[in-house]
Amino acid sequence: xxxxxxxxxxxxxxxxxxxxxxxxxxxxxxxxxxxxxxxxxxxxxxxxxxxxxxxxxxxxxxxxxxxxxxxxxxxxxxxxxxxxxxxxxxxxxxxxxxxxxxxxxxxxxxxxxxxxxxxxxxxxxxxxxxxxxxxxxxxxxxxxxxxxxxxxxxxxxxxxxxxxxxxxxxxxxxxxxxxxxxxxxxxxxxxxxxxxxxxxxxxxxxxxxxxxxxxxxxxxxxxxxxxxxxxxxxxxxxxxxxxxxxxxxxxxxxxxxxxxxxxxxxxxxxxxxxxxxxxxxxxxxxxxxxxxxxxxxxxxxxxxxxxxxxxxxxxxxxxxxxxxxx
Amino acid sequence: xxxxxxxxxxxxxxxxxxxxxxxxxxxxxxxxxxxxxxxxxxxxxxxxxxxxxxxxxxxxxxxxxxxxxxxxxxxxxxxxxxxxxxxxxxxxxxxxxxxxxxxxxxxxxxxxxxxxxxxxxxxxxxxxxxxxxxxxxxxxxxxxxxxxxxxxxxxxxxxxxxxxxxxxxxxxxxxxxxxxxxxxxxxxxxxxxxxxxxxxxxxxxxxxxxxxxxxxxxxxxxxxxxxxxxxxxxxxxxxxxxxxxxxxxxxxxxxxxxxxxxxxxxxxxxxxxxxxxxxxxxxxxxxxxxxxxxxxxxxxxxxxxxxxxxxxxxxxxxxxxxxxxx
Numbered sequence: 328x329x330x331x332x333x334x335x336x337x338x339x340x341x342x343x344x345x346x347x348x349x350x351x352x353x354x355x356x357x358x359x360x361x362x363x364x365x366x367x368x369x370x371x372x373x374x375x376x377x378x379x380x381x382x383x384x385x386x387x388x389x390x391x392x393x394x395x396x397x398x399x400x401x402x403x404x405x406x407x408x409x410x411x412x413x414x415x416x417x418x419x420x421x422x423x424x425x426x427x428x429x430x431x432x433x434x435x436x437x438x439x440x441x442x443x444x445x446x447x448x449x450x451x452x453x454x455x456x457x458x459x460x461x462x463x464x465x466x467x468x469x470x471x472x473x474x475x476x477x478x479x480x481x482x483x484x485x486x487x488x489x490x491x492x493x494x495x496x497x498x499x500x501x502x503x504x505x506x507x508x509x510x511x512x513x514x515x516x517x518x519x520x521x522x523x524x525x526x527x528x529x530x531x532x533x534x535x536x537x538x539x540x541x542x543x544x545x546x547x548x549x550x551x552x553x554x555x556x557x558x559x560x561x562x563x564x565x566x567x568x569x570x571x572x573x574x575x576x577x578x579x580x581x582x583x584x585x586x587x588x589x590x591x592x593x594x595x596x597x598x599x600x601x602x603x604x605x606x607x608x609x610x611x612x613x614x615x616x617x618x619x620x621x622x623x624x625x626x627x628x629x630x631x632x633x634x635x636x637x638x639x640x641x642x643x644x645x646x647x648x649x650x651x652x653x
Numbered sequence: 654x655x656x657x658x659x660x661x662x663x664x665x666x667x668x669x670x671x672x673x674x675x676x677x678x679x680x681x682x683x684x685x686x687x688x689x690x691x692x693x694x695x696x697x698x699x700x701x702x703x704x705x706x707x708x709x710x711x712x713x714x715x716x717x718x719x720x721x722x723x724x725x726x727x728x729x730x731x732x733x734x735x736x737x738x739x740x741x742x743x744x745x746x747x748x749x750x751x752x753x754x755x756x757x758x759x760x761x762x763x764x765x766x767x768x769x770x771x772x773x774x775x776x777x778x779x780x781x782x783x784x785x786x787x788x789x790x791x792x793x794x795x796x797x798x799x800x801x802x803x804x805x806x807x808x809x810x811x812x813x814x815x816x817x818x819x820x821x822x823x824x825x826x827x828x829x830x831x832x833x834x835x836x837x838x839x840x841x842x843x844x845x846x847x848x849x850x851x852x853x854x855x856x857x858x859x860x861x862x863x864x865x866x867x868x869x870x871x872x873x874x875x876x877x878x879x880x881x882x883x884x885x886x887x888x889x890x891x892x893x894x895x896x897x898x899x900x901x902x903x904x905x906x907x908x909x910x911x912x913x914x915x916x917x918x919x920x921x922x923x924x925x926x927x928x929x930x931x932x933x934x935x936x937x938x939x940x941x942x943x944x945x946x947x948x949x950x951x952x953x954x955x956x957x958x959x960x961x962x963x964x965x966x967x968x969x970x971x972x973x974x975x976x977x978x979x
């Protein structure tokens with residue numbers, strides 16, 4: 328849930344005067360997005376999402392995010408399209424914050440994803456990677472493998488209160504990841520946060536992808552590893568290879584992976600688990616309990632990390648072996 | 654802000670199957686209402702508000718609230734109309750809670766009300782009172798004058814931490830109110846919570862009234878006193894007689910007050926201030942600081958109470974004297 332900023336109607340009407348959206352009819356703060364304030368906006372021109380960027384988002388990154396959404400939407404990926412103002416800009420200022428208006432996407436997150444959802448998500452991610460190839464701007468991943476150790480070291484010295492021995496376990500895993508991380512795989516624009524609440528479905532079909540505020544340039548197969556971590560574990564922590572196979576097949580139906588990407592997949596999954604373990608751990612130990620931010624359990628990703636660390640090879644994710652009619 | 658209950662899509666789709674609203678397209682928790690969980694719902698049939706009643710609302714009162722909204726809407730007052738299910742019922746159950754679907758009202762609360770807003774609010778309240786006259790159900794006011802002293806006595810014994818001497822001041826005021834309260838004024842259905850966030854405006858015109866979950870049977874002029882308390886004080890605590898006069902004139906343009914209602918108006922305003930002072934005080938002293946409920950400052954209504962207690966007569970609210978062309 329996230330509505331941080333109160334927006335007076337007069338300021339909003341003034342902000343909207345720069346757009347061709349007709350008369351302001353209503354706006355309501357919605358419980359969507361964690362980093363920003365979002366409003367459902369209704370005007371004479373239709374229904375839109377208004378986003379105010381709070382301080383956790385770097386202003387310098389906004390042209391990349393908005394440009395990417397525009398590029399993806401214009402090339403056929405269903406995602407929020409930033410509405411251009413009369414002067415051609417997509418970014419304005421409202422209540423002292425950068426702000427933008429987007430098309431509204433119908434659909435809902437799949438709270439209990441099936442293998443069919445996973446296949447659709449894999450295919451959409453591959454389309455995102457393919458279309459992203461033509462996007463000219465670049466943004467380094469601020470949470471890449473090079474950032475994990477500094478992030479770990481910035482955690483308050485109470486990591487072991489989460490679980491005894493956790494500090495040592497993370498330090499050992501980081502060393503293994505730094506040693507084994509593949510550096511020469513195909514790279515490009517990745518979503519980097521394609522969790523279940525960021526993919527909408529309508530009547531069983533994928534209707535759109537939202538929340539591009541972690542998008543960056545990094546290894547394409549690492550995005551896929553994040554997807555497998557987010558979509559293919561059950562609530563009880565068990566790994567569902569049927570879902571994983573569906574997600575990977577969906578992806579490869581659009582963009583077949585290279586053998587070296589498949590080979591590296593287990594370590595990419597370990598890395599993806601480490602990245603979310605560390606950000607959740609940091610928030611767990613630093614965000615006050617009475618904050619409005621709902622803190623996510625770091626142990627969920629610790630368990631996923633342990634699963635990926637003991638995997639014997641890519642076949643355990645459901646990758647087709649030679650001759651399998653995938 | 655209030656979204657307390659998470660609603661899985663499958664449960665919502667099942668709930669909506671009892672309605673003729675078409676396919677579920679999307680739903681988003683909105684930051685509206687304090688007592689309940691509200692969602693903006695889009696279906697093939699249009700845009701609606703879905704309300705789940707949380708435990709602060711008594712289930713036995715729901716037929717009164719929903720029946721009243723239906724009665725008012727059908728008689729031309731712009732308020733949310735409960736959508737009937739195929740079986741004719743307005744109330745269903747979702748996620749273990751009573752739940753209902755309402756028409757969506759365009760418009761926005763006036764964050765900086767003007768005299769013109771106040772006049773429109775007065776007129777709409779009088780229409781509500783007039784239309785409510787034909788509504789057959791009854792609900793006693795659970796926060797009437799008879800409830801104030803028990804509510805005060807149920808506050809934790811730290812009232813004076815809010816302000817020194819506050820206990821004695823409230824006890825004295827309660828005695829005065831119990832002595833002077835008018836018992837024989839015209840009564841009927843009142844909104845009882847017509848604050849600025851419960852009245853929507855569109856292009857300067859009043860477009861609707863929401864949040865009927867304090868509605869009850871009580872003195873009509875007491876509702877007007879609540880309105881004057883809510884709309885006619887400035888942010889610095891000063892009373893704005895221009896706004897008060899506009900609100901009263903708007904009301905009387907539809908339903909002229911009787912002389913005894915005007916005579917009693919100062920004591921009704923003292924009572925209205927006491928009612929909100931006491932509920933805010935109780936919440937202030939009992940709701941934990943880390944709760945998601947935003948606690949409102951009881952002192953705002955203490956200051957209003959003191960204003961009304963020193964008023965010399967109805968003229969100070971801007972009531973027209975004989976011969977004034979109001």
